Amino acid sequence: MSRREQAKEENRARIRASAERIIRTEGIDKLTMRRLAEDAGVSLRTPYNLFGSKTDVLIALLEGAGFDPGDALALRDEQLVMEQLFATLDHIEAFFDSDEKFYREVYGGIMSSAHPDVRSTNVERVVAMCQELMTHAAAKNELQIDTNTRELGRYLGVQLLAVLGMWGAEFLSNQESIRQVRRAWCGILLQHCSNASHRAVDAAYQSVALTGS
Amino acid sequence: MSRREQAKEENRARIRASAERIIRTEGIDKLTMRRLAEDAGVSLRTPYNLFGSKTDVLIALLEGAGFDPGDALALRDEQLVMEQLFATLDHIEAFFDSDEKFYREVYGGIMSSAHPDVRSTNVERVVAMCQELMTHAAAKNELQIDTNTRELGRYLGVQLLAVLGMWGAEFLSNQESIRQVRRAWCGILLQHCSNASHRAVDAAYQSVALTGS
Structure with missing residues (x-):
């Protein structure tokens, strides 16, 4: 895995962890891409680039x-x-x-x-x-x-x-x-x-x- | 039916007609109690008083x-x-x-x-x-x-x-x-x-x- 790919993978994991935390503590209604970026400490574009949509983040959580x-x-x-x-x-x-x-x-x-x-x-x-x-x-x-x-x-x-x-x-x-x-x-x-x-x-x-x- | 009940019934019918119009022309995503009151020409409280919630308006449409x-x-x-x-x-x-x-x-x-x-x-x-x-x-x-x-x-x-x-x-x-x-x-x-x-x-x-x- 290239360094760039590794960084991507880390960001994906971080965003998944943030999504899980938000759902567990604040409820799924509070889960937005903005809130996710904020919690994971990445730019707003990152979750879009790495997942596509909030729904894809949820699917990634199950997988x-x-x-x-x-x-x-x-x-x-x-x-x-x-x-x-x-x-x-x-x-x-x-x-x-x-x-x-x-x-x-x-x-x-x-x-x-x-x-x-x-x-x-x-x-x-x-x-x-x-x-x-x-x-x-x-x-x-x-x-x-x-x-x-x-x-x-x-x-x-x-x-x-x-x-x-x-x-x-x-x-x-x-x-x-x-x-x-x-x-x-x-x-x-x-x-x-x-x-x-x-x-x-x-x-x-x-x-x-x-x-x- | 008392006059008051009659007025209520008329308002209910007007609100149902407005709901149908909004869904057909603007789509159900645009249907809010506010938009409904506006379209039916009643106060914002009226649809709440007469139906309870947007969901109840939808149920009334089917019925x-x-x-x-x-x-x-x-x-x-x-x-x-x-x-x-x-x-x-x-x-x-x-x-x-x-x-x-x-x-x-x-x-x-x-x-x-x-x-x-x-x-x-x-x-x-x-x-x-x-x-x-x-x-x-x-x-x-x-x-x-x-x-x-x-x-x-x-x-x-x-x-x-x-x-x-x-x-x-x-x-x-x-x-x-x-x-x-x-x-x-x-x-x-x-x-x-x-x-x-x-x-x-x-x-x-x-x-x-x-x-x-």
Whole structure:
């Protein structure tokens, strides 16, 4: 890394730390690029140059903390794709649970961002990953052969983001939102899974079954 | 109606008309209580007194246009409850479709409101209506007897609002969001419907089936 790149990296880290501090102590409403530059001791242009927008700073906060649904959704060969899909939900739940108030503010901030491009990019990214997983599931005979994997992947991705949006907007707890996603995923997957994956999908569904009053 | 009440009603109507005009011509970002009072030719206190908050004005816009999910969800005896449930989705889709851009701004404005109470009230109202419908469905033997109707109703209501939220935030078209809700509803209802309602739920599901690539 050149000296210049190193300085950039340090500034990025400093700005991320400032963002976290501002959100924790003053609340996300107080987070502006100006306040951020001030707190990090850099010029007002620096956060724009290094991140682009406040929304990008928030995304960097999640990624810096190790949250990467892309990684969680990336295909691992040793498992059923369906098992991996549901393990991703566990991963997301545990991550947000580790500091729910903070991550909820960050996530809510991203999803209600005034930069629709940034949000859309994230939505399309999650949808594309779910579609890829379903393509793999089909290749591994985990889906009935007439399944439209593209539409199914889109359904799964939209579902995840729609319900996490309710969490970000403080309508649901993290636990309830993940339970809701699991139910909505299972309901449709039970219609489309093959014999090879039925046991895994059914197990996921039984864990959130709506029985017993 | 007393003269005083009549004057109030007129002011409410004037303010609703102003809100609609401002949203249509200037965009919802320009809608403030001050701008509203100015456009309607009333004092700044009047919109607060008559509505409470900007969010309440937006809700009044939807209701004034005849949008009432409560009415759509209110039990009608002549149908299967499950048929009525899915008819509600048609109703919502047709209503928003009639003027999608406008209603999307209004709905998005309500759901991203800075008044969490108002939003929560709406969420709880929709959830309660879905729960009531499921109680009726159980009473009419449309659900398997071990179904937790309270949890099921909550699932259905949260699902509707989560996905409509994605529409309000411009991630999905109205049509796609209703299709998504129908899928998520059917997936779970297929697990819980009885023989009496299976045909209705299956028909709803077949209309949005994820088959054929």
